[in-house]
Amino acid sequence: MNAVEIKKGIYWVGAIDWSLRSFHGYTTQRGSTYNAYLIIDEKITLVDTVKEAFAPELLARISQIIDPAKIDYLVANHVEMDHSGSIPAIMKVAPNATIIASAPHGVNGLKAHFGDYNYQGVKAGDSLSLGANTLHFVTTPMLHWPDNMVSYCPEQKLLFSNDAFGQHYASSVRFDDEAPLADLLAEAKKYYANIVMPYSAQANGAYKAVLGLDIDIIAPSHGIIWRSNIPDILEKYRSWSSNETDGSAVVVFDSMWHSTETIAKTIAEAFQAAGVPVKFYDLKQSHISDIIDEILTTDYIVVGSPTLNNNMLPPVSAFLTYMKGLAPKKRKALAFGSYGWSGQSIGQVEEQLLACGFTLMADSIRIKYRPTQEQLDNITATIIAAIGQK
Ligand code: FEO
Numbered sequence: 001m002n003a004v005e006i007k008k009g010i011y012w013v014g015a016i017d018w019s020l021r022s023f024h025g026y027t028t029q030r031g032s033t034y035n036a037y038l039i040i041d042e043k044i045t046l047v048d049t050v051k052e053a054f055a056p057e058l059l060a061r062i063s064q065i066i067d068p069a070k071i072d073y074l075v076a077n078h079v080e081m082d083h084s085g086s087i088p089a090i091m092k093v094a095p096n097a098t099i100i101a102s103a104p105h106g107v108n109g110l111k112a113h114f115g116d117y118n119y120q121g122v123k124a125g126d127s128l129s130l131g132a133n134t135l136h137f138v139t140t141p142m143l144h145w146p147d148n149m150v151s152y153c154p155e156q157k158l159l160f161s162n163d164a165f166g167q168h169y170a171s172s173v174r175f176d177d178e179a180p181l182a183d184l185l186a187e188a189k190k191y192y193a194n195i196v197m198p199y200s201a202q203a204n205g206a207y208k209a210v211l212g213l214d215i216d217i218i219a220p221s222h223g224i225i226w227r228s229n230i231p232d233i234l235e236k237y238r239s240w241s242s243n244e245t246d247g248s249a250v251v252v253f254d255s256m257w258h259s260t261e262t263i264a265k266t267i268a269e270a271f272q273a274a275g276v277p278v279k280f281y282d283l284k285q286s287h288i289s290d291i292i293d294e295i296l297t298t299d300y301i302v303v304g305s306p307t308l309n310n311n312m313l314p315p316v317s318a319f320l321t322y323m324k325g326l327a328p329k330k331r332k333a334l335a336f337g338s339y340g341w342s343g344q345s346i347g348q349v350e351e352q353l354l355a356c357g358f359t360l361m362a363d364s365i366r367i368k369y370r371p372t373q374e375q376l377d378n379i380t381a382t383i384i385a386a387i388g389q390k
Contacts, residue, residue, distance in 0.1 A: 003061040004174045006217060006225055007156045009040040009133075013061035014221075015054035018170045025322075026194040026289040030187060031170030034082055035221045037160060038062055039153075042131025043072040046097075047151060047160045048221050052085030059089065068093045073128070075135065076101040077162040079109035079147045083221050091117050100128060102139050105147035122149075138209055140164065143202040144195055150206070157216035164206055165233050166222030167191050177228035184224050188233060191222070192240050193296035194289050198327045204241035207234065243329050245299045248277040252291055253304035254284060254313040259338035259370045260306045266376045267302055267336065267365075270383035276300065283315040288322045295328050300361065300387075303353060304336040305345040312337075312345035320352040333358035334386070336365035336379075343368070361386040 004012040014035040020028050034050035036058055044066060050058045062068045071094040076084055079101070087110065091097060096118070101107045103121025110119065122128070124139040133156060139149045143164060151160040167187035173179055196203050210218075211234070218226040218233070226233050249271040255261035264280065271278040279298075281291050295301060303320065305312035312320075333356070335349035346364045353360070362382050367375055 001172060003038070003064045006037070006174070006219060007158055010153075010156060010158065011038045011040070011061075011065055012036075012174055012219075012225065013038045013046075013058060013065070015050040015057040016170050016172075017051070017054065020168070020170070023168060026168075026190075027287045028168040030168060030183075032168040032222055033170055035219065035223075035225070037219055038065055039130060039133060040066060041133050043129075044070045045073040045075060045130050045135070046071050046090065047075045048077055048083045048162065049074070049086035049090055051082050052089075055086035055089035058086050059093070070094070071097045073097060073130070074099045075151055075160070076106060076110055077149050077151060077160060078145060078221070079106055079113065080145060081113070083162065084110060084113065087114050087117075102137070102147050102149045105141070105145075106149065109145075109147050140202060140206045142199050143206055144199050152213055154214065157214050159210065159213060159215050159218045161210075161218050162221045163195065164203070164220065165218050165226060165237065166220035167224060169223035171224065174225050175228070176224050176226045179224055181229055181232065184229075185232065185236060187223065188236060189240070189296060190289070190293045192237070193292045193326070197240075197292075197296060198325065200241045200243060200329075203237060207237045207241055210234065240296060244297070246277070246297045248279065248294075248298045249300035249302065250279050250281065250291065250294050250298045251302045251304075252281045252283065252316075252319060253336075254282070254306075254315045255304075256306050256308065256313070259367065260304045260336070262371055262376070263336050263338060263365060263367060263379060264304050266371070266379050267334075267383055270380040271300070271387070273380070274384050274387045276387060283313075283319060288319045291319065292323065292326055295323060295326075299332060300334075301328075301331050301353070301358065302334045302336065303349050305349055306337050307339040307343050307345040310342055310344050312348045316345075316349065320349065320356075324352065324356050327356070329357065331356070331358045332361040334361050334364065338367045338369065338371065340369060
């Protein structure tokens, strides 16, 4: 695939990772891209690079436009290696280039990864003249690393947003009006849930900062470039970063001999009976990063595990650990499970739900061995009553 001109004199020169299926544990069924952008001006400028393994692709696309040795500036909006991994390859062919990164975290992070090059640290509000174009730097610390920043080119009304507004979405097209919008927004949601959610306060700040800019194009570092549906993705970021929920419920469980599964089904049916949309996830069949996608907007989180050797089942523990790290806020929760003799798992699940800062919607549901019909009827009544008390 050739370099793609996205604005006059500005080219996408990134790489497409069609085969990526796991991004440090987050399943990426549609692959991803690492977007880098080349600005042809008096100062030749590369904005971000690509994962190290894709450096030959990056260099080949740059070479379609200009000799890479002519690069004057390399703007590194983010230290994480999916964007910085090819800095050594670029600096090998353009050793006199200056690397622009946030100060101090960006510069220090890049030095720690790649050693000494010619760095120039920038702070919020700094700008850099490239000739006809200018880059204004907006630091976005902890969105999602301390070093993060975005770069705005007012002459082209173009925001290089790095991870913000990105999606893990591999495609032979580059723009949002060339791909199904529903797919892009779904991948943007999954990206937000699995990467950005813990930093929603910062994302909300960045969203508000973007509102103040005159923008024709948002060029993220993953996936599709936004040019026709910018209001849609901005509205999603407003909603997600404001912790807006949709009134739905998620039931997540693992089971050994179907008793906890039977309780899970009864709980899900009770939500349905009460008019609450519900999603049902058996951890033997579902990946935690897909469940978190739903957790981003759900109101009720119900988690069940039987007891195995005095503990909850490991997949339930993994889910709870992952969810706690991603820090959804102000959810209503419930623990449940069947047990044979000791039954510690249910209390452990409840403890983790409380550690997430959730409010318990009812007492935990504990069933010895197999639930009777009477017990299931009581569970239904408990759920419906708890929803009624919201
Ligand atoms: Fe896409 Fe935080 O790197």
